[in-house]
Amino acid sequence: METKDLLTLESKIYQEYEKDGAVEFLMGMGLFFASGVLESRGSPAFAGLIPIFIIMFKKAWKKYITYPRLGYARFSESRMLRRKREKHTILLVAAACVAFIFLSALAASGTFSSEVQGAFKPYARMVMGGIIALIIIAVAAVRRITHLYYVGAFALACFVLGHFLGFSPGIALLLTSFVLLIIGIIRLIRFVRANPKLEDGGVHDVNA
Amino acid sequence: MSTPDHPDFKSLADLDPVIHAPARLAIMTALYIVECSDFTFLLRHTGLTRGNLSSHIVKLEEAHYLEVEKTFVDRVPRTVLRLTKEGRTALEKYRKQMTQALNRM
Numbered sequence: 468m469e470t471k472d473l474l475t476l477e478s479k480i481y482q483e484y485e486k487d488g489a490v491e492f493l494m495g496m497g498l499f500f501a502s503g504v505l506e507s508r509g510s511p512a513f514a515g516l517i518p519i520f521i522i523m524f525k526k527a528w529k530k531y532i533t534y535p536r537l538g539y540a541r542f543s544e545s546r547m548l549r550r551k552r553e554k555h556t557i558l559l560v561a562a563a564c565v566a567f568i569f570l571s572a573l574a575a576s577g578t579f580s581s582e583v584q585g586a587f588k589p590y591a592r593m594v595m596g597g598i599i600a601l602i603i604i605a606v607a608a609v610r611r612i613t614h615l616y617y618v619g620a621f622a623l624a625c626f627v628l629g630h631f632l633g634f635s636p637g638i639a640l641l642l643t644s645f646v647l648l649i650i651g652i653i654r655l656i657r658f659v660r661a662n663p664k665l666e667d668g669g670v671h672d673v674n675a
Numbered sequence: 676m677s678t679p680d681h682p683d684f685k686s687l688a689d690l691d692p693v694i695h696a697p698a699r700l701a702i703m704t705a706l707y708i709v710e711c712s713d714f715t716f717l718l719r720h721t722g723l724t725r726g727n728l729s730s731h732i733v734k735l736e737e738a739h740y741l742e743v744e745k746t747f748v749d750r751v752p753r754t755v756l757r758l759t760k761e762g763r764t765a766l767e768k769y770r771k772q773m774t775q776a777l778n779r780m
Contacts, residue, residue, distance in 0.1 A: 477708045480720070530749070538716025539753065540709040665715050 481542055485610050487658045489528045491618075492651025494606065495644045497521050497561075498599070502640035518561055532655070536662035556609075561602055592636050596626020599643065618646055686776045693738045694769045698723055698731045703758065703766050706741065711757035732756065740765055 500517050600623035607615030625639035694700055701721040706712060717728055735741040740762030744755045758766070 473708060480708060534713075535715070538713050538719055539755070540712040540716045542709055544710070665718060 477542065480540070482611070483537060484533060484540075485612065486654060486661075487528070487533045488651040488654030488656075489525060489533070490606060490610055490612065490651075491615070491647045491654060493521050493525055493528070494603065495647030495649075495651055496524065498640050498644035498647065502637045502644060505637035505640060506635065518558070532659070535664050536659070538665075556605065563598060592626050592630045592639070595636050596623050596629075596639065599623075599626070599640065603643075614650065618643065618650070621646060686772050686779075690772055690776075691765055691769050693734065693740065694765060696731070698727060699735055700769075702728070702731055702735060703740065703762065706756060706758045707763065707766050711744075711755050713756070714754050717756065735762070738762075 497517050497520075500520070504517075600619040603615055603619035603622055607613070607619060622639070622643040625642050626636060628634075629636060629639045694703055698721065701723070702717060705717055705720045709716075714725075714728070717723075717732075718725065721728060723731070732741065732743065736743055739759055742757055742759050744757070746753050746755060
């Protein structure tokens with residue numbers, strides 16, 4: 468694809484697929500479960516399952532909500548390559564976050580020595596807030612979703628407030644997840660209204 | 676080389692008739708933008724009816740500009756359409772001819 472017009476057109480079509488609310492809703496779900504892990508303090512191993520659960524849920528979302536309305540399309544190799552690199556970056560940050568949640572849960576259960584816990588504890592909330600905000604902002608930058616920048620700032624504010632007011636990181640995560648879930652649901656409703664489902668989806672025999 | 680006094684209409688007459696039909700041009704352009712797509716994607720972006728779209732796809736397939744691949748995704752059949760190399764080249768040539776012709780008008 469060599470002309471600017473066609474690239475703009477491709478970009479516009481690609482952006483339509485981002486308006487289904489999946490990103491916000493699934494991030495909200497992920498943070499909701501992460502807050503559950505933090506609050507329960509009993510099953511840190513569950514944190515590792517969150518990304519797998521999200522990937523499975525995203526596949527189902529695209530299959531049952533997005534593709535029957537917009538149709539399936541594979542974009543150019545260069546875009547897919549860029550997307551892959553972006554996905555790896557987000558996964559890496561998400562893995563760091565899951566590792567951090569795991570470590571926090573272990574620290575809370577008293578696995579580490581008191582010295583390690585002493586050094587770790589005062590800044591734990593701030594660091595976690597920073598990582599969560601970073602993930603949300605990274606997704607916003609990659610997907611060009613402006614409102615996610617505000618959600619990132621909101622998440623950081625929740626953690627900072629938690630540090631000073633004394634509420635747990637799980638509550639900060641829960642608040643952020645609620646905001647994301649609400650945005651996701653609103654965008655999903657708008658998407659479904661704007662794009663009615665076409666009968667018989669993408670299945671059609673052109674040689675019939 | 677043509678001048679405004681003597682426009683070159685030959686390039687217009689040489690336009691590929693398979694692509695020149697508006698419906699087929701819409702299909703070709705939509706498929707040129709993406710690597711491949713399904714029937715629903717084309718329905719949405721061309722605004723054609725199912726029957727109309729099917730018949731034009733068959734014509735493009737016969738001209739070897741487009742290939743239709745039938746696959747199963749999670750046991751659900753999916754018809755994936757993509758432009759062939761020949762199809763891409765033909766559309767690029769059409770664009771070039773059309774742009775040149777319009778610039779001379």
